[in-house]
Every structure is written in C-alpha cells, then in structure tokens.
Amino acid sequence: MNNTPLSPLPLSHLSDVHSRVLSTAQLRAHGVSPARITEQCRPGGPWQPLLPGVYLLHPGAATSEERLHGALLYAGRPVIPAQGDRPETPRFGEAMVTGLAALALHGFSSAPALLSLDRIDILVPRTRRLRSTGCARIVRAHSLPRPEEITGLPVAPVPRALADAVAELTDADAVRRVLTEAVRGGHCEPGAVVTELNRARLLSRTHVVDAVDSLLAEGRSLAEDRLYEMVRLHGLPDPVWNVDLRLPGGPHLGGVDAYWPEQSVAVELDTRAPRHDEDALWSEYARKREHLERLGITVVHITPKKLRESLEQQATVVRTALMAAADRDPAAYLVVLPR
Structure with missing residues (x-):
C-alpha cells in the first residue's frame, strides 16, 4: 500500500463560505492534521466545531449561509478533490436542504428567516446512518427528488419541502400560509403538493386537511382566472x-x-x-x-x-x-x- 500523503491543497485557494466551513476530510485534503484541528479549536482559538466533523474557521456566531453549508457537509458525503483539482464549490453527495429552510431559499415570505431557524432540515437517503444534532435535523426518504440548485446549494423542490415543513408545523394558520403561498406564488400546482402530503401520510391530520381544502379552492380559483384570461387575450x-x-x-x-x-x-x-x-x-x-x-x-x-x-x-x-x-x-x- 502506498502511504505517501497527498500534496496539500492550499486553504487560501478557497473563497467565501467554502473557506469558512470545512469538514475533517476536507481539512485533511488541505494538509491540516487532526492535531492541528484540535489546537485551532481550543477555547479562545480561531476555529470552532460547528457540527460533528464540521468546523467553522473563525470565531463568533455562524451566519445562515455557514449553517446551511455546515449542515450539508455533516449530512452529505462531500467529494474530496483529486490531486490537481481546484473545485470552488463543495459537492454534498445526495443530501439536500428541505423543510422551512428550503422554503426560505425558494423565496417564501411565509417561511421564517434562515437565521431564526433553530434547525435546518436536511433530506438524505433512508439508508444513511446519521442522527440529528446541533443545527442539523436529518429527514430520511425512500427515494430522493431531484434537487434544485439555489445559491449553489442543493434544495428540495417545493412540494417535497412543503411536506417536510408541514410535518413539523402544528399551527393551522402557519400550515395554511405556506400552502397558500405555494399556489399564489406560482411555485407549484396544488395536485403536486397533495401528492407529497399524501405520501408523507399527513392527510390524517385535521389542520392539514383543512389547509388542503383551502389550497384546492385557491388553486381552482386561479385556474379559472387563467381560463378567463385565455379566452380574452x-x-x-x-x-x-x-x-x-x-x-x-x-x-x-x-x-x-x-x-x-x-x-x-x-x-x-x-x-x-x-x-x-x-x-x-x-x-x-x-x-x-x-x-x-x-x-x-x-x-x-x-x-x-x-x-x-x-x-x-x-x-x-x-x-x-x-x-x-x-x-x-x-x-x-x-x-x-x-x-
């Protein structure tokens, strides 16, 4: 076996959030030893643990962007660049942002601000052995949807993100607001939302069923308006x-x-x-x-x-x-x- 270490990749090459949040494996690929990580993360040191195996390379609170990247690095399987490669953007395997954080990234005004969320929902395959911890809440799925890329991050499509958000919401008004905005804002059709809610077995909850009825009425009203517009235009x-x-x-x-x-x-x-x-x-x-x-x-x-x-x-x-x-x-x- 060849135990010759790879030539380290300079941290200075990275930019923006990619140089502020890195996993243990990424730091090792840049020539940072476990001993140096421990030294840098000592009390009062320049680095700090963000999540297990993920580090924030500056003191002070993490930004919402850093928390998103950190949660994806923790839940995903980031690809370490081969020697000679210089990728600017980390790849997060099959992990993607979902739930309220995903709705915020999709531009929902009814979703809380990213920095106000205690946890960021990350969707992963059911076979992954991970636990929710810190700011990362793990959501598992038998089959993953194709993610959309927003600000360089993999994000669950709106119907799936809605289902994962609704699963955690107990307030009927909050559920109604996010479902209504999905249709009024043109993010998706009511049928796609109901399909995901049904798949997640959420249609047995009274406050969800009531919100779905409002959603379908809203969707039909918008469709009728478009039909009138079609005839006129x-x-x-x-x-x-x-x-x-x-x-x-x-x-x-x-x-x-x-x-x-x-x-x-x-x-x-x-x-x-x-x-x-x-x-x-x-x-x-x-x-x-x-x-x-x-x-x-x-x-x-x-x-x-x-x-x-x-x-x-x-x-x-x-x-x-x-x-x-x-x-x-x-x-x-x-x-x-x-x-």
Whole structure:
C-alpha cells in the first residue's frame, strides 16, 4: 500500500463560505492534521466545531449561509478533490436542504428567516446512518427528488419541502400560509403538493386537511382566472361559463367550466386532488367525458399547470376544436343550466 500523503491543497485557494466551513476530510485534503484541528479549536482559538466533523474557521456566531453549508457537509458525503483539482464549490453527495429552510431559499415570505431557524432540515437517503444534532435535523426518504440548485446549494423542490415543513408545523394558520403561498406564488400546482402530503401520510391530520381544502379552492380559483384570461387575450368567442349539461327530460350529464353551445365544445379544468380514492375519481371523470363525446360534444381537458405554463398553446387547442365543429355531425341537443 502506498502511504505517501497527498500534496496539500492550499486553504487560501478557497473563497467565501467554502473557506469558512470545512469538514475533517476536507481539512485533511488541505494538509491540516487532526492535531492541528484540535489546537485551532481550543477555547479562545480561531476555529470552532460547528457540527460533528464540521468546523467553522473563525470565531463568533455562524451566519445562515455557514449553517446551511455546515449542515450539508455533516449530512452529505462531500467529494474530496483529486490531486490537481481546484473545485470552488463543495459537492454534498445526495443530501439536500428541505423543510422551512428550503422554503426560505425558494423565496417564501411565509417561511421564517434562515437565521431564526433553530434547525435546518436536511433530506438524505433512508439508508444513511446519521442522527440529528446541533443545527442539523436529518429527514430520511425512500427515494430522493431531484434537487434544485439555489445559491449553489442543493434544495428540495417545493412540494417535497412543503411536506417536510408541514410535518413539523402544528399551527393551522402557519400550515395554511405556506400552502397558500405555494399556489399564489406560482411555485407549484396544488395536485403536486397533495401528492407529497399524501405520501408523507399527513392527510390524517385535521389542520392539514383543512389547509388542503383551502389550497384546492385557491388553486381552482386561479385556474379559472387563467381560463378567463385565455379566452380574452387570444380572441376566442365567449362561452357560457360554469354550467351543468342535461339531456332534455333526461339525466344530469355533469358540469363543465366553459361551453360553446353552437360548436358543442366544452372545456373542463382538471383540479382533482390526488388522494386515496384517485382511481374512483378518475373513473367517474372518464365516464362523464365518454358520455358527452358519444353525444357529439368535444371535451377539451386542461390542467391548471398547462394554463400556467402554456396559455397560448391551450388557446390554440380550444380554437382548433371550435373550428373543427363545422366538419362534425350535429351534436345532441342539450339543456344548459347555470351551476
């Protein structure tokens, strides 16, 4: 075995937070021995332990940026640069920031300031053997989402960060605020949030269910506003809005969000929440759509996400359906009622 030590990497090469927060392994790669670490961290010394195996290389309190880096270094498996490499940014393995800290990084005004958080939630694979300690709270997952990079840090996407934050929140108003901001702020769709809350088994908590109901109502209201905007901005003929369809003297066929009687074209917003009865809800929706189409009604299915991300494309889909009406056989006569 070759026990020749690697040439040390100079600490002076690093900049900003990367030179202020380093792990034991990183310090060793820079030629710092365990004895020198102990000496530097003596009472009154220039360094201090931040977390097990992670050191703050200056006296005084850690900044929020330093605490984030330190928590990621503790929970992750930072890659030590090979001899000759000079990476400016540490890599944190599979660890990522989640929970309220992640929401703060995503720009949520309803999340506490980073420096006011006692603990920073770090998401890691379930197989990692780590314990929560100091400013780092370990959150485990069977499968990790793909992180987003914010200020050079790996951060859980909003739906997952929300679920991890809600798991620790007991105040109903706080839960409602973060969920509402996720939708109003355009961070994600309600369905993605409910999926993560359901996966985390949080929908059995009364204050979470109440907040989800408000979230879904908020999401539907925003989607309806975007649908009105689509018709207005892209010059589509005015439909009748939010109506129930019936056969004359026959059964109720279901409600639609917009309907053009002359062209027999309907638009339905899919704002269903993914829950345990998802299969049953989908079957009911599919039966309604198939019934309407058998009667000659063209049903355009639009999700809130499509309206948010591709409004012009959705307007083209609806316009195409309206134009194609002239080439179709006449639809069955329906009674249109407000709902």
